[in-house]
Amino acid sequence: MFKKPPQSIKPATPLRSSDRRKLRGRIVDSSGGDATKLSSEDADAVCPDGLMAAKFVAHAGESGTLYLDPTTNDPLWISLGKGGGVMDGELVPTLYTLFKRPNLLPWVSTPSAVIPVLVGGADLMIPGVIHHPESLGERQLLTVRQYIHPEEKGDAVRISAPLAVGRAALTFGPNALEGKKGKAVLVIHTWKDALWGLGSSWPDGKMPEGSALVKGGSEVEVNGSDEEGENDLDLGDVDSGVKELSILDPAPDEEKSLAAQTRSPQDVSTLLRSALLQFLSTQPPLQPASFPIPATTFYTSYILPFRPAALLAEPDPTLLRSIDLKHSSHKSLSQFLKSLQKEGLIKLKPAPSQGGKKSSGGGGEVLIVSVDKAHKDVVGHRAFGTVRDWEEKAAKRGGSVGGGAAAGGEVGGGVVVTELYKVSGGSGALTELFESLTPHPTRPPGTYTLPEIKAHIMSYIDAKNLVNANERGWVNVGEDAVLCAALGGGNTIPEFMKREEVITKVVGRMAGLWEMVSGVEGRERVVRKTRPTIHITTKAHHGGRKHTTYVTGLEPWDAVLRGLGAENMGEEWRRVCAGATSVQPVTGGGEATKGTMEVSVQGKQSKVVMESLVKKGVPKKWIQVG
Template structure:
């Protein structure tokens, strides 16, 4: 569908809050995801853009703030919402899964359909990498619509024709609209043999695959497997560890955390912070490699239990206090009950035994923290590579925030470094992890977050002057809960504003709030209209003297540069262009690489 460039792309526009809520509800209802997952898949700042395919079919794409296309519709007035590869990389299990050998994937990316006619159910397509020791499944690489019912595919019939009508693939022109990040890591796959015939009935060798459209592609569909989404029904959610197995994995997690050298200065640590900051990040990324699942595995389920199962509530201990006391009895750590009449209700971990004999036999493994760090490094390398290729291309503006005053204590509680500077995504990640770890989602209304002491102290403190008008209720009296979006906004307003501007190899980071370049048209000297440009200095690629000369030629009129009138010295320069020249100025600035969203045009001339 997107094997050729899109045409007729309109300017993207942010969705209104009401439209975002409707889109989020469609995602929750259609794909059976939780409200928290829907916030990730329909984030704040999501934008919509209209386009046409090379077949002149109209469509709408929904873009994340960073430009990644997350959802799209095809057809005029269509309500059929389709996730992109970027969305499936965030949540792999929202669609049924169909796997195919590695030799077929380049054919799909080239625009061919999977061949073998039918059901119109959406599916994601993965690459099955065969290995006797470590078979794996790639992240989703394509999205399509079933042309053949899954039960007929499982029967091993000899039908020929299309099995899946491919709509969108990794590396197609819709994918190219986004940040083009690296694929997530593949997951281990170890299917259990069953008495019934395997779902894959087309056993032609991969060597027969070639870019043909009909018969060759049919032969390439070897080892076909269909797995329902994990969240669609309880029986298809995959195997679960027993409480005893969870307890064993938690014990290994504690050994991993202790062997990672927790600084002595960190003690004493409240139990909940120890669990959030050290135990949860130390859980194994691939637990089945440490403790093989002993229970029966449903035929249509993934054989690999998830790391998300490794929680205190799923173990034999049932409570964090019981777990810690059991480990204290094993001499791995020491705990202390809170003092009477103290506001602290958590027990305290006063020390850990880094010389315990069981640590000598502990083999370090890949943790969730390691996997996330690896993904972050890949994303950073990809970003640097894109910047290097861009050279003197588009200016990248990133708004940043640093913990300040009331938010310092909150970030300390959330496990962050109060001296660091964070992006919006970083702040949301810390906050969402803290909310999840402390079970702060309101039981009656999941759109709201219950405020614990740390959150309440932060948002009830005085915000920056001229900021949000929605905090009066909190500042005038105690509030028990807030909407997640309002809570995030309130925290940001109490942090210190920073920004980073990069162009090619030049990167500048400064304290303060960056504002758009001002292009103002107003009447000067009687009836003459002039266009004045100011605030361009932070954007690196715009020089006042060059702008004066370039606009003089482009507008065929007089230009000049001078300090901004009415402002203190060193407040910046103002370029004046004779006439009503906003269109020419905007074209000049965007041609230099300044994003259009950072150019603000105001007409005070009173003339149309």
């Protein structure tokens, strides 16, 4: 249910004292017999004074209410159903509550290898159950715990703290599971799912201690025999555990592979909004002189790099590319920013036109004039690892993925393609302008992405107090010799320039490069002076009676994907197209075409050639058919 973040969560409000007492009484009454009955002290721990309530809608459309700890903001209880009262809906304890009171619900145990798949969103199947209650009705709540086999003979068998909570999919009883197949537990909430992520993740990220299991007791029934070879799995390693097991049945929306999943436009919009909250809640405040900020600069510098790093763990690397405005519920960047302004997170103003008048609806790019770091959603935001954090760590480890994802670089087939700009060796003014900008450790020296350049120039302008006092969108270029020289110097540089004009002119004096990095370890990092475009052209000859298809530009893609060399592809197209092929060097063009090979294929084969390249991992964006 909480494999993905909820569609919406309304602001939390304190429960009235009378409602809190009713809820507390309901919790105590439902806590079971004498052995599991909650004491007054325990009841106060799981239903504290000042309890907060927040209505939510889950990603699949289920609605309910979250009850949150007023101190830590941890979700303690879930009330499932549309009823808004404390006595309405099915009341489910979260793991934050079950960690405090592990025996609040009956439980089943399962092998260590099953836990990672439950965390991934699957239900528990009958063959995966080791111990279960002697008596429990269908749809009753219960927890799932990890069975920990003794490492040495004589050691006590142990079970972990609860790692999942759900409903019984059948009636449990003596020998109730023998010879049966199917689901045993319909999982509602697990450790490390989206609901868990709303809280504080427990002190220091440590799990509570498990407990010893008394064999032969009356509380549980053993399903099958204990296998002496069962090994424990360190809970800290759950994330990297088993992904598929025959004893598991995928959840309904797990039927398709992860690589084939698509997020809804609303999911994408929520992720982009979370990225802005992450920036506002974790980064130093922007200086007043930084404003106004053009919409595109704000989006590429302060939103895209702060998308959740968990997206990079997706099996399909192209999924990160789908977390952008094109795949969101917003038609344009301005519409997205206006929705943020409506929430009070930012303030906008239309960009002035060339004549100095404000543009109407379809005019220039809107400007961000302020942000609200004190907004309740920013204050209540729970920090997460970001794409930028992940790339910085990967760079320090000498990882193979560069900064293209955070900077909006194109990802395709496991390859990140990033446009870079290099400070040429003969430009002392540009070198001086960028000397304080720390270079990316895995890129060629003096090369930067466009967002890095924009952010650095804006910081430089702020640090030198070059913002025009009368019109904050303009820069007093003439007051700084270094900036003036970096723009070209001489009498052609005006005394005042717009921020975007400054950035455009500086970038125009830098050499353009294209970096290609494969996500596969050991593959080559390719930096080119020209766009890595594969060109496919078809030409007629013999009076138009015959045609030949020509392909060039395979070399850079062969370096990062392997197997796309001219000779290999020529042989493949000979078989696929059932026609003659040949490979020869490209003539003419000087240094630009040195070492470039051309593959010629008999016939009109543009479609076949392009489809074969796409299958090998080359995105269509980088294939030009003409």
